[in-house]
Amino acid sequence: MSPRNPARDRQLREARTSQILDSALTVIARRGLSGTKVADIAETAGVSVGNVYKYFASKEDIFEALVHRGQQEYRDFVEEALAMSGSPVDKLVWYTEQWIAKREWAITILLQYARTSEAVPARLKQAVSAKFIDNLRPMAAIIEQGQQSGDMVPGDPMELALIYVSLMEGLTLHDIPDTPELTSGIADRALRLLLREH
Amino acid sequence: MSPRNPARDRQLREARTSQILDSALTVIARRGLSGTKVADIAETAGVSVGNVYKYFASKEDIFEALVHRGQQEYRDFVEEALAMSGSPVDKLVWYTEQWIAKREWAITILLQYARTSEAVPARLKQAVSAKFIDNLRPMAAIIEQGQQSGDMVPGDPMELALIYVSLMEGLTLHDIPDTPELTSGIADRALRLLLREH
Amino acid sequence: MSPRNPARDRQLREARTSQILDSALTVIARRGLSGTKVADIAETAGVSVGNVYKYFASKEDIFEALVHRGQQEYRDFVEEALAMSGSPVDKLVWYTEQWIAKREWAITILLQYARTSEAVPARLKQAVSAKFIDNLRPMAAIIEQGQQSGDMVPGDPMELALIYVSLMEGLTLHDIPDTPELTSGIADRALRLLLREH
Amino acid sequence: MSPRNPARDRQLREARTSQILDSALTVIARRGLSGTKVADIAETAGVSVGNVYKYFASKEDIFEALVHRGQQEYRDFVEEALAMSGSPVDKLVWYTEQWIAKREWAITILLQYARTSEAVPARLKQAVSAKFIDNLRPMAAIIEQGQQSGDMVPGDPMELALIYVSLMEGLTLHDIPDTPELTSGIADRALRLLLREH
DNA sequence: GATGAATGAGAGTTCATTCAT
DNA sequence: TATGAATGAACTCTCATTCAT
The missing domain is CATH 1.10.10.60 (Homeodomain-like)
Incomplete structure (x- = not known):
């Protein structure tokens, strides 16, 4: 022994x-x-x-742990983007490239399920939704910086953050392994939607 | 008899x-x-x-019928947008408003599941993905018209169509009944991403 | 009307x-x-x-009617053999040929099921068994005649009748349509078992 | 570990x-x-x-295993009869007594069902029928020995084997537990059908 | 701790029977 | 009387969870 x-x-x-x-x-x-x-x-x-x-303790318990871990990892990731040196546009570019590179499809699907499924206890659903909103803040902060520097389109930063994250998620759900509908340039193209034309 | x-x-x-x-x-x-x-x-x-x-014949059979019907209804809807009178921007506005109004969250979730789940037979997955791409065409046509009239941002119309639809879907998945994270103005805000600044 | x-x-x-x-x-x-x-x-x-x-009234009702009809038809058939003109051996030959020709496999299977299955109500099982025994009597009478004329082997006629009918049934169950294991001469060969060697 | x-x-x-x-x-x-x-x-x-x-894997799977085991056990049994010491008549007597004693009604019913029911896959039906024929061989060998020693009736040994086994089966199906129509002497009586009169 | 055989509640599916037309 | 759509109990099979080793 x-x-x-x-x-x-x-x-x-x-x-x-x-x-x-x-x-x-x-x-x-x-x-x-x-x-x-x-x-x-x-x-x-x-x-x-x-x-x-x-x-x-149970399969549900695994799911809950998964969701918590996923949202925390995302939080760390987006805060890392906010904290990095460089311009707001650089931060957004890094965030976007990282998102694509990390292929966050799995956790994206899971969190969507956690927010929308009736099979998930209301308590957990609400916690996930609240955390999701809270997790938009670092992205909103980046956008606000971009607006102040005149590089990003005007509008409520939280709204724009929601739009951008939704777009990332929407694109991600079309780029699952084995079902690729995305050409490599699309995320790049999407990113530019937030930028002002010059 | x-x-x-x-x-x-x-x-x-x-x-x-x-x-x-x-x-x-x-x-x-x-x-x-x-x-x-x-x-x-x-x-x-x-x-x-x-x-x-x-x-x-089976639960799977119901699912398949649901998916086919959903994709056909979407096709009819987007072709109606393309065929309507008015400017390309009007068409996009109508499409966006209708999408939001029709609360297409249910079919959006279903189609996402159909494309991504391993539980779905490969045959069906491929059919759904192919039809999804094909269903982008009317939207791409609207965007092309908008580009020609100088009202919409430049870029490959199919790519922009994919981006816009992904954005709609992504936003939709945050606006499920009982889990509303969307304020009413967000879709409107999203729409403007495709428009040129003046 | x-x-x-x-x-x-x-x-x-x-x-x-x-x-x-x-x-x-x-x-x-x-x-x-x-x-x-x-x-x-x-x-x-x-x-x-x-x-x-x-x-x-029910599926069971159909089954019961079937069994009754089958046993009555068999009774009529064996009494016809007993009543016909000719020697006891002629009667046995006719009975055997008719049995084979009529391909009684279906009713044989059914009656076997009726006698042996737990799914059949005890009341019906007993009625079928009693009727089966009773239906041996005409055959026993033929055998008795054959013994008196010295053409058939000695022994209790009811026992011999049971043996002969069991043999017919046993052979029949190996000669179901689409599963023929019987050559045409076998029934003939079987018949001779009851006859005395000369 | x-x-x-x-x-x-x-x-x-x-x-x-x-x-x-x-x-x-x-x-x-x-x-x-x-x-x-x-x-x-x-x-x-x-x-x-x-x-x-x-x-x-399924109820059908159990049935198939049952049928295979039953036919193999019968094969072993009839080969044991063939291999035992003693005269051919002794072998037949032992076989008959053993058959009655072992009360093979259950497997007899099952195999009959396997050969005749439409619910059984054709593949299995054919395998069972073929194995049944093959399993007649040891009995045919015993009969051939009996013919050579002059103790058994003449005729094609395989045909006689089929007749004898069919008779055993036919009698067995009238001697199911709780539905006994057989007196103890009947099998003995049946056995004598194969023997020559002296 | 680690294993996978054992349990039994629960889900998909079938089918005897009923009944509106 | 004739039809076949509708019902729901009952069946086969699955799988989350437990537990003896």
């Missing part, structure tokens, strides 16, 4: 948790929550079915 | 079919395909479970 | 009843009772499903 | 499989295939419904 090592135990536990969530993200995004079997998640994660339940 | 009236029978059959599809559209959009019980569809349609199977 | 004719009405009713029973016999023998849908019977009989219920 | 014992697991698996087949044999023989619920099989076997599906 190996000697107990609480720190290492916790670390292993977190690694397993992440591993299960990563697998769950992909399969749930591809098949929907009720279309995904716990056995699918377990298999993709390379663990046994029973073991999944050592880390999560 | 027969105590039935064949013409009336057929009429009733078509009415029932529509009734079931209408119900299915709403509940499947709200709960997902695998999250929806045939019993839910039946109850919403006000018919018995068994009777649903007189009209559709 | 045609004028009422009670005699003709009854005749038509009997014809319909026979027609339904004939269809039922074939399909139930081929698919089993619970494997047969009332719709199958109706379709084979060329009537509507609803109309079947004008003549029989 | 694994806390399981693979050898023991496999053993348990085989035991469960047999247990389910044994239960299935009895209930399907008594109620017919479509008259038998998987729940009946599960209950008789003392396992849960869901667990049955861990061992067999």
Whole structure:
């Protein structure tokens, strides 16, 4: 028997948790929550079915953890864009390129499901919607900077942020792996919609 | 011989079919395909479970019929926009207002699911994607007219059509009944992205 | 409207009843009772499903009528063999040839099912078994005649009748349409088992 | 790693499989295939419904396994008769007594159903019929030995084997538990049909 | 902790029977 | 009387969850 090592135990536990969530993200995004079997998640994660339940109480619990993690990661990402050096337009360009590169289709589908499905508890739906609105703020801040520098179109920054994020999401949902309807230049083209003509 | 009236029978059959599809559209959009019980569809349609199977061979069959009908209705709608009298900008305005008014969220969710879910047969996925692209053409034609009249931004009309439709869809998915994140002016605001500044 | 004719009405009713029973016999023998849908019977009989219920109260009712008719027809047949002119051996030959010619596989299967299946009410099972035993008597009488004339093997005539009928049935069940394992001479060969060597 | 014992697991698996087949044999023989619920099989076997599906893909799959096992067991049985020491008549006597003692009614009913029902896939029907014919060979060999020793009636051994087996089956189907029409001496009497008078 | 066999509630689908026309 | 659409109970099969090892 190996000697107990609480720190290492916790670390292993977190690694397993992440591993299960990563697998769950992909399969749930591809098949929907009720279309995904716990056995699918377990298999993709390379663990046994029973073991999944050592880390999560239920399939719903996995979904909720997934949603929270996804929204937090997005928050970190958009704040990183806001905090970076460079002009507001540079920030927007970086955000857009990163979004495309990271292929956020999986979490986009999941969050859309979380906001719209009746199968999701109202409590969670409201939390997700509220967090989504809150997550628009860094983007709105970038847009506001762009308006002050005269580089971006006028209008309520929060509204413009919602429009831009919706557009990113809408485009993303047409660029799922294996169903590519997007040519590479389209996101670039979309970006320019926010910019003033000169 | 027969105590039935064949013409009336057929009429009733078509009415029932529509009734079931209408119900299915709403509940499947709200709960997902695998999250929806045939019993839910039946109850919403006000018919018995068994009777649903007189009209559709399976739940998947209902879904497929729904998708076909949805894409055809969209085609009719966008061609109506193209055919109407008035300037290209008028057509785009009408299209946008109608889209918002018709609250196309249900079919938007369904078609997104049809294009992206692994649970959907590849054959159907491809058909839906192809039809989606084809359905961009009338919108591209409107944009081309707008470019010729100097009212709309330059760029490949098909690309711009994809962007605009993606934006509509993205916004729609944030304006589901009971989860309204959209203020009334946002769609109007979005529309202006395609217009040239003067 | 045609004028009422009670005699003709009854005749038509009997014809319909026979027609339904004939269809039922074939399909139930081929698919089993619970494997047969009332719709199958109706379709084979060329009537509507609803109309079947004008003549029989239930599927079980059809089955019971079938069994009764089958056992009565067999009784008539074996009594005809007993009553015919000629030697006991001639009677047995005629009986055997007729049995083979009439291809009684359908009713044989049905009666076997009626006697052995738990799905059949005990009351009916007992009636069928009793009638089966009773129906052995004419055959036993033929055998007794054959023993008296010295042409048939000795032994209890009822036992020998049971053996011979079981053999006929056993052979019949290997000569179902589309599954012929029987060569034409086998029944003839079987017949000789009852005859004395000379 | 694994806390399981693979050898023991496999053993348990085989035991469960047999247990389910044994239960299935009895209930399907008594109620017919479509008259038998998987729940009946599960209950008789003392396992849960869901667990049955861990061992067999479908009810049809159980039926097929049952048929294969039954025909193989019969083959072993009849070959044992052929291989035993003693005269051909001794072999036939042993075979007959064993058949009666083993009360093969269940598998007899099942195989008859497999050969005759339209509900059984043609592929399986043909396989069963072919195996049935093949399984006649050891019996035919016994009869041939009996003919050579002058103890059995002349004739094509395969034909006589078919007749004898059909007779056994026919008698068996009149001696189902709870429907006994057979007196104990009848099988003995039947056996003598193949023997020459002296 | 790790495993996967076992459970049983629940979903899709069928079909005997009824009934409005 | 004849029809076949409508009903819903019952069946097959699935899968989230538990638990003995």
